Amino acid sequence: xxxxxxxxxxxxxxxxxxxxxxxxxxFLTIGTFTSHAEDVVVVIDPGxxxxxxxxxxxxxxxxxxxxxxAQAMKEYLELFDGITVYLTRxxxxxxxxxxxxxxxxxxxxxxxxxxxxxxxxxxxxFGAEVWVPAFAGLYEPGTAFAQIEMEELTAMGxxxxxxxTRLNTKGTDYYGIIRACTEYGFPSVIIEHCHLDERxxxxxxxxxxxxxxxxxxxxxxxxxxxRLKSETLGLDYSGYExxxxxxxxxxxxxxxxxxxxxxxxxxxxxxxxxxxxxxxEAADADTYIQYVEFSFxxxxxxxxxxxxxxxxxxxxxxxxxxxxxxxxxxxxxxxxLKTESVPxxxxxxxxxxxxxxxxxxxxxxxxxxxxxxxxSTPSAIVQGFGTIxxxxxxxxxxxxxxLLGALVALLMILGGVFLSIYITSLHNRRYRKSYxxxxxxxxxxx
Ligand SMILES: [Zn+2]
Numbered sequence: 001x002x003x004x005x006x007x008x009x010x011x012x013x014x015x016x017x018x019x020x021x022x023x024x025x026x027f028l029t030i031g032t033f034t035s036h037a038e039d040v041v042v043v044i045d046p047g048x049x050x051x052x053x054x055x056x057x058x059x060x061x062x063x064x065x066x067x068x069x070a071q072a073m074k075e076y077l078e079l080f081d082g083i084t085v086y087l088t089r090x091x092x093x094x095x096x097x098x099x100x101x102x103x104x105x106x107x108x109x110x111x112x113x114x115x116x117x118x119x120x121x122x123x124x125x126f127g128a129e130v131w132v133p134a135f136a137g138l139y140e141p142g143t144a145f146a147q148i149e150m151e152e153l154t155a156m157g158x159x160x161x162x163x164x165t166r167l168n169t170k171g172t173d174y175y176g177i178i179r180a181c182t183e184y185g186f187p188s189v190i191i192e193h194c195h196l197d198e199r200x201x202x203x204x205x206x207x208x209x210x211x212x213x214x215x216x217x218x219x220x221x222x223x224x225x226x227r228l229k230s231e232t233l234g235l236d237y238s239g240y241e242x243x244x245x246x247x248x249x250x251x252x253x254x255x256x257x258x259x260x261x262x263x264x265x266x267x268x269x270x271x272x273x274x275x276x277x278x279x280x281e282a283a284d285a286d287t288y289i290q291y292v293e294f295s296f297x298x299x300x301x302x303x304x305x306x307x308x309x310x311x312x313x314x315x316x317x318x319x320x321x322x323x324x325x326x327x328x329x330x331x332x333x334x335x336x337l338k339t340e341s342v343p344x345x346x347x348x349x350x351x352x353x354x355x356x357x358x359x360x361x362x363x364x365x366x367x368x369x370x371x372x373x374x375x376s377t378p379s380a381i382v383q384g385f386g387t388i389x390x391x392x393x394x395x396x397x398x399x400x401x402x403l404l405g406a407l408v409a410l411l412m413i414l415g416g417v418f419l420s421i422y423i424t425s426l427h428n429r430r431y432r433k434s435y436x437x438x439x440x441x442x443x444x445x446x
Contacts, residue, residue, distance in 0.1 A: 050094025072215025101180030127159030134165035255286035287334035298326035
């Protein structure tokens with residue numbers, strides 16, 4: 001009995017020990033498994049680096065701006081629960097696009113966000129744009145995220161240049177980073193926050209604070225897309241409604257044709273002050289009309305781009321006085337392909353005579369100062385404004401008044417001469433008269 005008890009005790013102990021260790025093992029396995037399944041892994045890729053500077057504007061290299069925004073994005077995202085964030089580069093170093101995608105694949109990324117700042121060839125475009133994968137399966141998550149991102153950016157006041165796909169001649173994604181991530185099978189987007197080289201966007205990136213603000217906006221879009229919570233920030237996006245996107249083709253092709261239609265109608269023109277109101281109607285079958293621009297010389301030179309985003313819009317333009325403009329409009333679709341309207345010839349805009357500024361008298365100048373000095377002083381004051389007319393008119397005035405004075409003097413002299421002749425003659429006549437009367441009297445008395 002004793003022996004049996006000893007054996008059964010040992011068996012019991014063994015069972016208990018193995019049971020506990022099994023439970024611990026199962027617990028650990030489930031724990032690791034669930035934490036892996038729950039944690040979202042994102043890779044943030046600050047564009048360019050090292051020798052690859054990216055856009056250069058106003059003494060800044062795009063690679064540096066991208067890194068500031070990326071670091072702020074990571075910092076803010078890490079305040080949310082259930083997310084692991086990696087940067088492809090934490091310093092200024094060059095990386096191949098393939099290396100960036102390899103890094104994300106190695107980290108088993110759920111999404112790669114590639115951050116950039118934009119520039120355009122003619123420095124005319126402005127606004128934010130997001131590039132997404134063209135292929136069904138990755139197009140949907142890319143576009144769903146891009147819609148949330150664009151909402152964040154337009155809420156900051158930026159103009160949307162759209163959410164777009166682009167293909168190369170081989171028919172795969174044009175942008176290398178998207179192409180490489182697509183090959184691995186995880187979604188990726190390129191965020192072009194704003195344009196460095198257009199004054200509409202300058203106010204959005206001109207300080208480190210502003211670059212970081214973009215990072216927070218990007219992080220917010222990611223948190224919303226993955227429905228994250230942050231106890232630290234007191235934010236809960238678990239109920240956030242991620243847009244439902246469906247690809248209606250295997251490959252979502254970019255728009256390769258210019259807008260179908262663009263017409264310009266003259267509504268009114270004020271030929272006295274140079275103000276012209278026109279309405280533009282434009283349409284594009286594949287995307288939409290994003291900008292319009294105007295030419296006053298029939299399309300030789302173009303004015304600044306105007307946001308359009310619609311089908312019909314009125315514009316009030318300022319025409320240079322003294323010109324006979326040939327007004328033309330040009331409509332851009334989402335891919336910057338453009339269509340010109342038929343030109344409209346306007347009448348000549350009159351030039352109203354500019355009122356002459358009165359010459360400022362020099363306070364210290366003695367009234368009897370020489371003529372040359374009196375003229376040169378006020379002209380020196382207004383020279384900074386490029387007005388030489390005042391000097392000329394003063395000279396003309398001087399000559400005019402001089403001549404007038406001379407004429408008056410001449411008239412006065414002549415008048416004096418005539419007056420003296422008249423008085424003399426009058427006196428003579430009286431004298432003669434009195435003389436003759438006296439004479440007569442005398443003769444009578446005599
Ligand atoms: Zn770039």
